[in-house]
Amino acid sequence: MKELISILDGNTFLVSDRHGDIEPSMDFPTGLFTFDTRFLSTWLLLLDGERLHALSLDDSESYRTRYFLVPGEPTHFLDTKVSVIRSRGIGGGFDEELTVLNHSGQELSCTVRIEMAADFADLFEIKDVQRKQGQHTAKVEENTLRMTYRRQAFHRETVVRSSAAATVDKRGMTFQIEVSPHGEWTTRLSISTVIYGARGEDARAQLPLTGTRTMAAIEAEHAEFVAKAPKLGCDCQPLAGAYRRSLDDLAALRYESISLGVRLLAAGLPWFMTLFGRDSIITSLQVLPFLPELIPPTLTVLAGLQGVRLDDFRDEEPGKILHELRYGEAAGFEEQPHSPYYGSADSTALFVVLLDEYERWTGDVALVKQLEFAARSALTWIDTYGDLLGTGYVWYQTRNPRNGLENQCWKDSWDAISYSDGRLPTFPRATCELQGYAYDAKLRGARLARLYWNDPAYADRLEREAAELKERFNRDFWLPDKEYYALALDADGTPVDALSSNLGHLLWSGIVDESRARRVAEHLLGPRLYSGWGVRTLADDQGRYNPIGYHVGTVWPFDNSIIAWGLWKYGFRQEAGQICESMLAASRYFEGRLPEAFAGYERELTEYPVQYPTACSPQAWSAGTPLLLLRVLLGLEPQGEHLIIDPYVPSGMGRVELLDIPGRWGRVDALGRSRTPADEVEPR
Secondary structure, eight states: OOOEEEEEETTEEEEEETTSOBOOOSSSOOEEEETTEEEESEEEEEETTBOEEEEEEEEEETTEEEEEEEESOGGGGGGOSEEEEEEEEEESEEEEEEEEEEOSSSOEEEEEEEEEEOOOOBHHHHHSOOOOOSEEEEEEETTEEEEEEEETTEEEEEEEEESSOOEEETTEEEEEEEEOTTOEEEEEEEEEEEEBOTTSSBTTTTOTTTSOOOHHHHHHHHHHHHHHSOEEEESOHHHHHHHHHHHHHHHHTEEEOTTTOSEEEOOBTTTBOSOBHHHHHHHHHHHTTTOGGGHHHHHHHHHHTOOOSOBTTTTBOTTOOOSBOOOSHHHHTTSSSOSSBOOOSSHHHHHHHHHHHHHHHHOOHHHHHHTHHHHHHHHHHHHTTTOTTSSSSOOBOOSOTTTSOSOOSSSOSTTSSOOTTSOOOOSSBEEHHHHHHHHHHHHHHHHHHHHTSSOHHHHHHHHHHHHHHHHHHHHHTEETTTTEEOSEEOTTSOEEOOOBTHHHHHHHHTOSOHHHHHHHHHHHTSTTTBOSSSBBSBOTTSTTOOTTSTTTTOBOHHHHHHHHHHHHHTTOHHHHHHHHHHHHHHHGGGTTOOOSOBOOOOHHHHSSOOBOTTOOSSBHHHHTHHHHHHHHHHTEEEETTEEEEOOOBOTTOOOEEEEEEEETTEEEEEEEOBOOGGGOOOOO
8 A cells, every 4th residue: 555644634634645646546535635525636746747756755743744856766866957845734725835946057947737636525435436416617717726516505616726827727737937047946836625505605614723724823723732731751752752642643633513613523534534422532531631621522512412313314312422423415415324423332321431530530510510411311321222122231233224334332343243253143232341331321420410410319220220230241241161251242142252352441341340350351461362562352363353354353552542441440550551561662663653553463473563554543542542541550540639649650661750630639740650570569
């Protein structure tokens, strides 16, 4: 797969090859995108009819890139008399400054051509090509090319303007240039995107952070975002690099919703630059100790879009928290159900978990009271629509067999849930971590009801239901002969016996019996699941194991952060530290930016973590991973009006110091140092 370079700011992002060119691709989306539509599908630079080759590029910042290019094949680079610099930045649309440099003592005459096209493809069309039903037009104006797509009320436009005189046609711009000896020629190309609303104006006009901004304004905003976070000082360079890269990526992934008017975190580039219930909640849990101000908009929007009716097309049910919200043509014309789509069986319980965790850190009682109805509705969903078979468990089965997701847990690819021999279970399915989330949600809901909703009877009921669920779960999901919890139950109640990373989510939720916790930890760090770089999604002796299979053998950083948190909660500090250490070691090979997933090969086999071919990067819950790992290393836990700090830093990591940790206690500092053999204490 060719190397791809991306820049992003909010919901607008651009993906190109390492030369800066954009061409339509079936394998991976290149182009300029905003709000689920591709506004540029071709952006190809030619010098005297030839493609250019990259000497170097600077992509150290998320919102701008520079490419240093020359004509000819690599063997001719030393003899080149001309070079080209493409400097681009993004913010709503994008700007590209194109500079041609003449390195000879003779005047240079040449032709610069940029091929341009806008297919206005919906992101779903790129993944599953469909014939567009609207009308494309291209209009030539002075030094300007205006490309338009219209389908009934759906109206999008791309406008390209040049600061230098150009010959414009419907397929691009041509520049006949002359450059003096050792001189240079420059033009600035401005590409703006327009999303027309019902009144014939850009629907984003009232969103000040979505429109085109200067690079200086974007840089200042990113700097302000990073400055709000606690300051990290440490001896472990992978941790320092991953922490800073995570803050930068989280800053870049924020976007403003057209219809909702608040700043949210997009799930990941390129496929998931929008609001996802599960991803947004888990990312919020990861970043809460560092940037708590990100949480209220997420909770409020998810509550505002909470399901209120039965809608088979969208998998909507009363009380259910959404899975995914889209803005493109396919959603607008109900060719896809994502406006929004509710095919997630875990986001509803996780919503309650996040609301309680947020209050425990911040003391924001007002938000807890404001969202009481939404939280109660979510808890009701768990026991009603969530319990499809009336067995006391959360099950899932799509109501939309044509467009709905088959698997509605976090491992949502079609083959992610299987028996150990590789067979696929029937529907509905009840995966194990869904029960853990429900258990945790009930206990947290009970706490909120008792302390803030003035309903002790409801609190007592939720605690009783949680205890019954824990007892029932440990009876029905435990596999005595294998000594681990089943991945799921099938429609007949038969355990789906694959060994998977979901065990770590069970520890995090607290649903695991104390007597079985050690065996679960041993499985997670055992040779079948643990690759040396992290815990695989599926053990390497299972029927569907594939080290580069999306959910059947890869290592997911976010998954490992939850696993580390779960191990920590049950007192397995050394094991949690091992997960933290392996994730941070892996981050070095990705320049500090942990991807969505990487291959599950043994560490001894590859000596470096192998990139998953189509992993999202940056991705929000991968960007949040180093932050949660830092919380685990320092043992940060809110307790009333205080923050408990109980560090366990693995040997060799040295000093870890986090300053100005925000919360209901004001701001406090935490310090941890590497363990020595004398410090090791046997976990319970």
